[in-house]
Amino acid sequence: MKLATFTAGQTPEIGIVEGDSIVSLSRAAPRLAASMIELIARWDALESEVRKTSGPRLALKDVRLLPPILRPGKILAIGLNYADHIRETGREMPTKQVWFCKQPTAANGPYDPIVLPKVSAEVDYEAELVVVIGKGGRHIAKDSAAKAVFGYCAGNDVSARDWQSATPQWMLGKSFDTHAPFGPWIVTADEIGDPHTLGLRSFVNGEKRQDSNTKHLVFNVWDQIEHVSKVMTLEPGDLIFTGTPGGVGMAMTPPCFLKPGDRVRIEVDRLGALDAVCRAEE
Ligand code: ZN
Numbered sequence: 666m667k668l669a670t671f672t673a674g675q676t677p678e679i680g681i682v683e684g685d686s687i688v689s690l691s692r693a694a695p696r697l698a699a700s701m702i703e704l705i706a707r708w709d710a711l712e713s714e715v716r717k718t719s720g721p722r723l724a725l726k727d728v729r730l731l732p733p734i735l736r737p738g739k740i741l742a743i744g745l746n747y748a749d750h751i752r753e754t755g756r757e758m759p760t761k762q763v764w765f766c767k768q769p770t771a772a773n774g775p776y777d778p779i780v781l782p783k784v785s786a787e788v789d790y791e792a793e794l795v796v797v798i799g800k801g802g803r804h805i806a807k808d809s810a811a812k813a814v815f816g817y818c819a820g821n822d823v824s825a826r827d828w829q830s831a832t833p834q835w836m837l838g839k840s841f842d843t844h845a846p847f848g849p850w851i852v853t854a855d856e857i858g859d860p861h862t863l864g865l866r867s868f869v870n871g872e873k874r875q876d877s878n879t880k881h882l883v884f885n886v887w888d889q890i891e892h893v894s895k896v897m898t899l900e901p902g903d904l905i906f907t908g909t910p911g912g913v914g915m916a917m918t919p920p921c922f923l924k925p926g927d928r929v930r931i932e933v934d935r936l937g938a939l940d941a942v943c944r945a946e947e
Pocket of ligand 1: 744793
């Protein structure tokens with residue numbers, strides 16, 4: 666099942682994407698769940714009712730897709746997690762998982778503009794598989810980590826490289842507003858099965874920049890969930906950006922950063938694509 670947050674006017678609604686249309690759960694069953702996070706948190710109780718809902722139906726082209734989760738509780742991200750990307754950054758293969766946060770205010774819709782900040786001249790893209798936490802929990806063992814996942818999205822870990830490299834801690838360079846686009850919807854985990862078989866690609870103005878597969882993750886999704894849940898409780902709707910393969914703009918010769926008007930497309934097999942135009946901050 667594909668679940669989206671969208672608006673056909675002012676109010677955000679949640680719905681089920683089916684082909685080129687969307688069934689509004691917010692209209693069919695207004696008391697079901699007020700938000701995607703609530704739907705995820707109460708999924709065991711609500712799933713059968715959600716699956717029975719068949720209308721009202723809107724054309725996808727007539728709605729605006731919003732970030733599937735408007736304000737995730739956490740946006741966690743792992744760095745240096747594909748061998749070819751580690752090589753292009755000139756760093757050593759990590760023996761420990763390298764984690765950072767993107768702030769929840771960076772969440773951005775799948776087709777919404779990526780804003781190039783006035784204070785950065787080095788904004789870059791990173792195609793990534795994004796994990797949406799379902800039940801979550803604490804001290805989740807690797808072999809039961811799949812049960813903690815609600816679903817998956819495509820994501821772009823947009824990175825202001827000048828801010829990222831200015832200090833050892835990357836959080837500021839990874840947290841500019843609009844710099845965590847994800848979506849275009851959540852594909853539930855039952856539809857995907859093993860998430861380590863998905864091709865992922867990025868394109869800038871139609872030119873392919875990254876082309877890899879999640880089978881090349883250094884620390885796979887289950888390793889990641891086991892590791893971070895040693896530290897913090899993972900909660901419904903939390904996101905994990907799982908790392909990017911080689912081919913980022915920073916590693917090109919000369920480096921090639923995003924400019925106003927550039928179109929960035931991020932695709933992940935079976936999850937869909939983000940497609941956004943960059944614009945300068947006003
Ligand atoms: Zn990343």
